[in-house]
Amino acid sequence: MVQKTKKPAANPDAVAPRRRGRPRAYQPEIALGKALDLFRKDGFAATSLDDLSAATGMNRPSLYGAFGDKRELYIKSYARYRADARAAMIDIFREELPIRRRLERIFAVALDIYLSGDAGPRGCFTVMTAASEAVSDPEIRSMVLEGFSELDKAFTACFRLAKESGELPQTADPVVLAQLASATIHSIAVRARARVPRKELEAIVNGAIDVMVRG
């Protein structure tokens, strides 16, 4: 019996705590997603608060109240992007798959992320942020470095596993292979942004995989 009778009285923090004043006209998560879409499309500097206001349906004071100033909104958007990307990848890293299949799936998901977008491919937000804001903003930079490191480590784990299971020769260096895999990610992200068609990006991916798992 699934307990859904009445109200769970002994619930520490209920789902709807009944806020006090005028209710919000927006859903923070959805609004943040819209902001992320805009930032991914145009970048930080070329996105105005008016654009963000229009896209989220929130007027400027509400934006400030909910997320802080433009920079804070950008940081929260980037955090959201990372969380989304992580969620899209986590299953593939968990499943037990032969290394080649695993890499194929990782890169396929990456391409889905990079090539999505109504107004053109949105690329990788980590790469775009590295290229623009990361130089001058220490806080943003540390998030970007964390993003690089996270990807490097995930790939390293993949290759280490494959090496241990005998799929790769004992001479294989998981860290080096991971850096190559990350480089391939960065390259297709950048090329995607220049509207290189998916077919060509897939060819790059396939070639890279061949080299990485020995042709």
Add this chain to the structure above:
Amino acid sequence: MVQKTKKPAANPDAVAPRRRGRPRAYQPEIALGKALDLFRKDGFAATSLDDLSAATGMNRPSLYGAFGDKRELYIKSYARYRADARAAMIDIFREELPIRRRLERIFAVALDIYLSGDAGPRGCFTVMTAASEAVSDPEIRSMVLEGFSELDKAFTACFRLAKESGELPQTADPVVLAQLASATIHSIAVRARARVPRKELEAIVNGAIDVMVRG
């Protein structure tokens, strides 16, 4: 006797054609270099005409007269960047070197370009432009694609040569290896922008070279 008497009458286009009106107070090439520095540092959107005016020493009307509007100036700056980068690389591609040495030198020059800059590493302008303006501006995009292609082809030629000279096995695919080399370039360019120290970037380069030329 070096003919410098009078005026070389039979000279089609002389070195100093003696312009008509008030002489320029700036040197176009130098000013373009300063503009390029600024664009590389902050990107298109975050660089104002006032910034450009201050950096070049030209007032805004002179900027317009010499280079056109901001977008045209950006395009000319990017063309200049490409020409500079090509000039820095051309010798290495001409010299006869073992493939490993050649790659080492190419990546070293690339790192010099990406890590230079008083106000932080300037990265690769092709990559930065791909990430920002290339999506929405067809003319800029085609220049960026040309930049990618140029690098891919140069690397391909290197690997093809090495294969023919027996430095690489007959199974080696020069195009695939070139894409990996380009990917490595893109990756260190992006990481450089996030202030990853040169040592780490060199480690990535060395690992990549090991894999490309067989460890």
Add this chain to the structure above:
DNA sequence: TGATTTTTATACTGTTCCGCATAATATAAG
């Protein structure tokens, strides 16, 4: 019903932006 709280809506402020119009300046040509 009236007071309190929270959010929305409107509008304002001062700045920065791009592009250009106008006038001053410096050279060559007649």
Add this chain to the structure above:
DNA sequence: CTTATATTATGCGGAACAGTATAAAAATCA
């Protein structure tokens, strides 16, 4: 010396910008 030409220098104009102040609106609580 005068005229023509090419550049510099100043500054205007209208739009967009980020951030905030103020007031209206919509809910809960007493």
